[in-house]
């Protein structure tokens with residue numbers, strides 16, 4: 001039977017779900033609120049530069065991820081060669097972090113990952129379509145967007161927005177939830193906590209002579225959590241220029257989330273100059289930013305953190321597993337980094353692929 005599958009969100013989880021359904025007869029429609037695809041794996045262009053202002057690169061934790069990335073086409077694929085070094089609360093930089101995994105992005109930007117998956121999938125992507133509510137009629141699902149347009153009917157739905165936004169959607173399911181399955185899922189999803197990051201982008205009309213691509217705060221006590229150089233990614237920054245990505249700590253980011261760009265960038269540039277030990281960095285010639293309210297999930301849907309068992313009791317975990325299973329029975333799947341319990345591009349992708357494969361098995 002040919003079925004119609006609806007996916008909310010064209011980030012890596014949504015693109016992964018669509019990709020997993022590519023060899024089936026099912027028709028796949030993705031509803032995406034933004035103008036582009038990729039979600040938090042995002043790229044912007046300005047003044048001859050390209051920069052990845054959400055996820056910096058796809059870390060390849062296992063062979064299957066590397067294989068999939070290469071299968072999507074090696075043309076334009078960038079494996080960042082320079083290393084990531086570390087620093088701590090005192091701002092003292094030390095070589096290496098012992099992490100030799102590949103660090104992939106693309107010349108045209110990290111959005112290529114979702115774009116390439118979606119091109120293979122053949123799914124239709126309806127952009128600038130923000131889903132506001134879900135409805136159920138006669139065993140199928142429909143989605144209504146904020147312009148009042150309806151999408152569907154769908155035989156199954158995959159919801160991939162960050163947990164708080166997925167919880168909002170589940171709450172807005174008009175009379176669709178006769179058996180309470182979605183209400184239980186909403187209750188399980190709603191408590192997922194996130195870290196906030198306000199990414200700052202600092203551009204300079206000169207090159208930096210340092211041996212590292214990125215610096216990471218291993219103590220999680222510095223005001224800067226991460227700092228990196230987009231010029232280490234082929235195709236991103238013209239010769240003779242530098243473009244720094246600064247990701248301040250979640251506390252710093254949350255405190256200054258709504259402050260004006262100019263003053264926030266100035267403070268971040270001073271911190272960057274101090275950390276790198278180069279006064280010139282205090283004075284970028286242009287700046288940009290992006291606030292990510294829901295940047296990284298603190299924990300997974302089951303209360304576990306990065307695969308380590310967390311604060312939730314076994315009873316909580318059982319309740320969540322039951323809620324997820326009951327929603328799936330009703331045709332509603334959730335996927336994303338927060339379902340996987342790891343704020344990583346590859347984790348989101350494989351979680352989406354799993355959801356797509358479960359749907360293919362069921363329909």
Ligand SMILES: Cc1cc2nc3c(=O)[nH]c(=O)nc-3n(C[C@H](O)[C@H](O)[C@H](O)COP(=O)(O)OP(=O)(O)OC[C@H]3O[C@@H](n4cnc5c(N)ncnc54)[C@H](O)[C@@H]3O)c2cc1C
Nearest residue numbers: 009011012013033039040055056131161336337344345348
């Ligand atoms: C600053 C930052 C740095 C990071 N660095 C790295 C890194 O270096 N390496 C790494 O592996 N990971 C990194 N991550 C994490 C990585 O970006 C995410 O784990 C991954 O991209 C999540 O994918 P996703 O599909 O689960 O969610 P998302 O990418 O958030 O996708 C969800 C999609 O749903 C859409 N959406 C939301 N609500 C609606 C709605 N109502 N209707 C329609 N569409 C909707 C959104 O627009 C979005 O496109 C970083 C994240 C941030 C924010």
